[in-house]
Amino acid sequence: MAMTLHRSLNTLAAVVILATAIPSAEAVAPPLPATTRKVIYQKTPDGNRFVTVEAPVPKPGPGQVLVHMRAIALNGGDIENLEATRDRTGMIAASDGAGEVVALGPDAREFKVGQRVTSMYWRNWNDGPPTSDSFKGALGSNIDGVYGDYVVVDQSALVPIPAGFSFEEAAALPTAGLTAWSAVMVEGHVEPGKIVLVQGTGGVSTFALVLAHAAGAKVIVTSSSDEKLQRARELGASETINYKTTPEWSSKVLELTGNHGADIIVEVGGKGTIPQSAKSLADFGTIAIIGGVSGYGGEFPALTLLEKTARAVGISVGSRAQLKAMEAFMLKHAVKPPIDRVYPHTQLDEAVARMKAGQYVGKIVITL
Numbered sequence: 001m002a003m004t005l006h007r008s009l010n011t012l013a014a015v016v017i018l019a020t021a022i023p024s025a026e027a028v029a030p031p032l033p034a035t036t037r038k039v040i041y042q043k044t045p046d047g048n049r050f051v052t053v054e055a056p057v058p059k060p061g062p063g064q065v066l067v068h069m070r071a072i073a074l075n076g077g078d079i080e081n082l083e084a085t086r087d088r089t090g091m092i093a094a095s096d097g098a099g100e101v102v103a104l105g106p107d108a109r110e111f112k113v114g115q116r117v118t119s120m121y122w123r124n125w126n127d128g129p130p131t132s133d134s135f136k137g138a139l140g141s142n143i144d145g146v147y148g149d150y151v152v153v154d155q156s157a158l159v160p161i162p163a164g165f166s167f168e169e170a171a172a173l174p175t176a177g178l179t180a181w182s183a184v185m186v187e188g189h190v191e192p193g194k195i196v197l198v199q200g201t202g203g204v205s206t207f208a209l210v211l212a213h214a215a216g217a218k219v220i221v222t223s224s225s226d227e228k229l230q231r232a233r234e235l236g237a238s239e240t241i242n243y244k245t246t247p248e249w250s251s252k253v254l255e256l257t258g259n260h261g262a263d264i265i266v267e268v269g270g271k272g273t274i275p276q277s278a279k280s281l282a283d284f285g286t287i288a289i290i291g292g293v294s295g296y297g298g299e300f301p302a303l304t305l306l307e308k309t310a311r312a313v314g315i316s317v318g319s320r321a322q323l324k325a326m327e328a329f330m331l332k333h334a335v336k337p338p339i340d341r342v343y344p345h346t347q348l349d350e351a352v353a354r355m356k357a358g359q360y361v362g363k364i365v366i367t368l
Contacts, residue, residue, distance in 0.1 A: 032057050032066075032102065037368075038148030039348070041081065041088035048082050050093055050348060058152045060105030065155055067117060069099035070167035071342075072147050072366045075175045075203060076291070079355050081141060095121045095139040097146035098161060098170035099368075108155050116161040118170045119146045120320060121178075123157035127321035135316070149368055159323050164331050172337040172363040173327065175317055176203030177211075180266070181326040182318040183288035184212045188264035192216030197253060197262035197280055198237075199269050201228045204290050206338040206362040208266045209235055211326075214333040217264075220256060222249055231361045235338060250279035257282075266290060267312075278304040287312040338362030 036057045041048040060066045073096040081088060098118040101111045111117060123143075125134035139145045139157060146153060161170040183204075184190045196212040196219045198205045205221070212219050213236030220239045221232040229240035239256045241249045253262055261282035267274060268290045277287055278301035287305075289312055305312060329335070340360040343351040344367055351364050 030102075032150065036148055036150040037345075038151065039093045041091050041093055043087045043089045047084055048086075048088055050082070050352070052345075052348075055148075057150045060103055060108065060152050062106045063108055063155055064105040064152050065101050065108050065111055065117075065158065066103035066105075066150060067097070067099045067119075067146070067153055067158070068102045068150055069097045069146055069148060069368055071099070071171040071368065072097045073171040073174075073176075073203075074351060074355055074364045074366065076355075077141060077175070079352070082352070091140070092144040092147055092151060093140050094145040094147035095119060095141065096171050096174045096176075097151070098167040102150070105152075110155045111158065111160070116167070116170070117158040118161050118174055118323075119153055120157045120159060120323065121175045121317045122319075123154045125319045126156065127319050130316070130319070156320075159320050159327075162327050162331060165327070165337075168339065168342055168365045168367065169337045171365055172203075172339055174323060176363060177207045177337060178318040178323050178326060179204045179290060179315055180207035180211055181322060181329075183266050183290060183315050184208050184217075184264055185215065185326075185329075186318065186322060187288055187313050187315065188212075188286050190215045190217045190264060194218070194263045195220065195257050195260065195282065197222070197265045197277070198232075199266060199273060199277075201225075201232055201361040202268065202358075203338075203363045205266055205268060206232075206235065209237060210335055210338055211329070212264075213237075214329070214335045220253060220262065228361050248276070250276045253280040261285060264288060275299075275301060281305075281308055281310050283308045283310065285310045289314045340364055342367060 035054045037052055038055055039050050039052050042051045072094050078094055101113055101115045101117060122134050123137040137143050190212050194217040196217045198208050198221045201223050209219050218238045221237040222241045222243045223229050224244045226242060232240055241252050243249045246252050262280050263282045263285045265277045265287045267277050267287050340362040342365045351366055354360055355364055
């Protein structure tokens with residue numbers, strides 16, 4: 001009988017150990033701290049600056065969730081906000097972050113506590129064409145962003161992180177990655193044999209490079225730095241052009257493509273590069289306009305587009321459905337987000353300085 005009791009106790013202990021090893025269907029969040037760090041804009045005579053402050057941990061409202069952010073990715077738009085004259089004092093910075101859900105507000109039913117999520121640039125854009133309401137909420141630009149340890153985010157501005165992406169990698173996806181996806185895959189319909197011209201090696205451009213390369217396209221990259229062009233080749237560029245040593249780089253594009261030109265051009269330069277882009281464009285091609293580093297305006301090459309039966313399309317990031325499609329594509333093709341460098345939050349100033357100096361290739365990520 002003693003032996004039977006001993007065996008029963010051993011069996012009970014094994015069951016207890018097994019039960020504690022299996023996570024429950026409804027995860028329970030750990031206790032929340034009373035305060036949280038957050039990075040906000042503060043007006044200065046020359047624009048704005050980032051300031052880290054302590055504040056009470058916010059409570060999610062209807063349709064919102066509280067996210068424990070683990071990583072933040074900087075974008076060119078964040079730097080533009082710093083340099084802009086608009087007063088954004090008090091607004092939480094940054095649109096791109098990744099973390100896990102720790103609390104749900106009323107009517108927030110899309111996510112569960114413990115679920116890993118990444119934020120979107122736009123809220124209220126689930127699928128299909130955007131509506132006027134979609135463009136009213138740009139995280140970190142005209143509404144609070146996600147740069148904080150604990151931040152409240154509308155559930156419409158969150159997407160689950162699939163297994164296979166770290167927090168740092170997931171934080172790099174929403175703005176730059178999705179903009180590139182919209183340009184080369186949604187609007188450009190990239191497929192094997194297509195020729196893609198990518199300007200520069202910033203976040204959007206480098207994402208466009210790795211996505212187009214994974215889709216089987218031939219990718220040409222322009223830059224003023226031979227060092228960056230070498231890195232672009234390592235990421236999959238078939239050809240590179242230094243636009244400082246080759247100012248009329250459209251002629252080089254035609255030479256490299258047997259006078260065919262580029263089927264898709266990821267245009268980030270603005271008025272200083274659009275004329276060259278138009279000359280580089282293949283018949284029936286697409287110029288995906290992402291930004292304007294050299295400014296906007298100037299003469300638009302409408303006649304060239306007409307003669308080539310080509311088109312120019314503006315890209316404004318994308319929808320939640322498109323981000324999910326991009327994540328699935330990247331996992332299928334083993335594409336990793338092109339991360340230049342990861343900084344701890346204590347080195348935020350160094351990260352911003354690197355972006356302002358244009359020294360990076362890909363994305364700059366900050367861990368919290």
